[in-house]
Amino acid sequence: MTIGGREIGAERPVLVIAEIGVNHDGSVETALALVAAAAKAGADAVKLQVFTAERLLHPSARFANYQSDRTTAVDPAAMLRRYELADEALSVIVAAIRDAGLIPIATPFSPADVDRVVAIGAAAIKIASPDLVNKVLLGRACATRLPMILSTGAAARAEIDAAVEWLRLRAANLSLLHCVSSYPTSPAETNLRWIVDLARFGLPVGYSDHSTELIAGALAIASGASIIEKHLTYDTSAAGPDHSASFDPGQFAEYVKLIRLAEQMRGSATRHVLDCENDVRSVSHQSLVAARTIDKGTAITHADLTCQRPGDGISAWELDAIVGRRAAVRIEAGALLSQAALSPAMLDSSSEAGNAR
Numbered sequence: 001m002t003i004g005g006r007e008i009g010a011e012r013p014v015l016v017i018a019e020i021g022v023n024h025d026g027s028v029e030t031a032l033a034l035v036a037a038a039a040k041a042g043a044d045a046v047k048l049q050v051f052t053a054e055r056l057l058h059p060s061a062r063f064a065n066y067q068s069d070r071t072t073a074v075d076p077a078a079m080l081r082r083y084e085l086a087d088e089a090l091s092v093i094v095a096a097i098r099d100a101g102l103i104p105i106a107t108p109f110s111p112a113d114v115d116r117v118v119a120i121g122a123a124a125i126k127i128a129s130p131d132l133v134n135k136v137l138l139g140r141a142c143a144t145r146l147p148m149i150l151s152t153g154a155a156a157r158a159e160i161d162a163a164v165e166w167l168r169l170r171a172a173n174l175s176l177l178h179c180v181s182s183y184p185t186s187p188a189e190t191n192l193r194w195i196v197d198l199a200r201f202g203l204p205v206g207y208s209d210h211s212t213e214l215i216a217g218a219l220a221i222a223s224g225a226s227i228i229e230k231h232l233t234y235d236t237s238a239a240g241p242d243h244s245a246s247f248d249p250g251q252f253a254e255y256v257k258l259i260r261l262a263e264q265m266r267g268s269a270t271r272h273v274l275d276c277e278n279d280v281r282s283v284s285h286q287s288l289v290a291a292r293t294i295d296k297g298t299a300i301t302h303a304d305l306t307c308q309r310p311g312d313g314i315s316a317w318e319l320d321a322i323v324g325r326r327a328a329v330r331i332e333a334g335a336l337l338s339q340a341a342l343s344p345a346m347l348d349s350s351s352e353a354g355n356a357r
Contacts (some may be wrong), residue, residue, distance in 0.1 A: 287312025
């Protein structure tokens with residue numbers, strides 16, 4: 001997957017998304033200040049939310065508990081209307097994101113909002129967790145052919161399986177984010193090992209972080225995440241639904257720093273001897289050593305050998321292959337064994353019999 005020119009995957013640099021969401025409080029100026037803060041903190045992308053309360057909410061819609069605790073609005077529609085941004089305002093913010101060298105990403109909440117996301121020039125579409133089951137929205141998003149990032153919060157495993165299968169049939173350019181739909185998410189409910197479970201699809205995977213732990217993003221990298229999304233706010237104590245599960249600019253900068261450290265420590269997927277290990281390897285690996293003098297022509301036994309550092313001779317691991325071979329020269333006690341001091345290896349009797357057949 002490529003988003004805004006950035007390749008996304010396990011062997012690529014982690015994409016850190018600063019989610020502004022509704023933390024702009026309906027103010028373009030606040031949104032622009034958060035874009036600047038995201039760039040300064042080291043984020044790679046900024047995510048916006050594109051919605052209208054009227055299209056998103058049925059009259060029977062109700063607050064989630066965390067929302068009712070953090071707003072004075074009389075109902076969800078009244079709360080969300082405060083955070084609506086017109087297309088002109090969104091375009092200004094997207095331009096600022098690009099000017100800062102960051103990638104604009106947006107979450108639509110209705111099919112009409114998908115068209116708005118395309119119109120403002122977002123590089124990718126993020127689908128919020130509740131819409132994992134929204135085929136109408138998913139279908140419209142697929143039709144754009146933009147990269148799609150799908151969050152999986154509050155979804156049953158079977159629902160995730162069904163959504164991925166449905167989207168693959170429509171050739172969606174897809175990545176998946178582990179998410180826990182609780183604001184904030186406690187450490188005991190974070191379940192970062194679910195990132196590993198999402199990897200079973202063979203798609204890029206990541207983590208949409210609603211915790212308040214600075215180390216969470218870094219731990220997600222260790223669990224295989226190649227995308228990290230985290231809310232950014234100007235003040236975690238501000239009134240509003242998402243501020244308390246967000247990081248302020250200073251916290252976000254430290255969060256990104258830990259992610260970059262984890263990214264370095266993650267390393268490659270294939271085990272091999274590193275250049276930095278060669279010195280210790282040669283000094284501390286053990287070699288086969290003559291435990292006593294071995295006369296020329298003598299068949300070598302286990303009792304003739306011991307293992308000592310350094311690893312400049314025949315590896316200690318070759319013990320069983322060396323026992324039974326004959327000394328080609330006299331080998332003094334304490335000498336490191338070498339192939340030159342040994343007669344050529346002989347085929348065992350079973351091998352010789354096999355060859356004769």
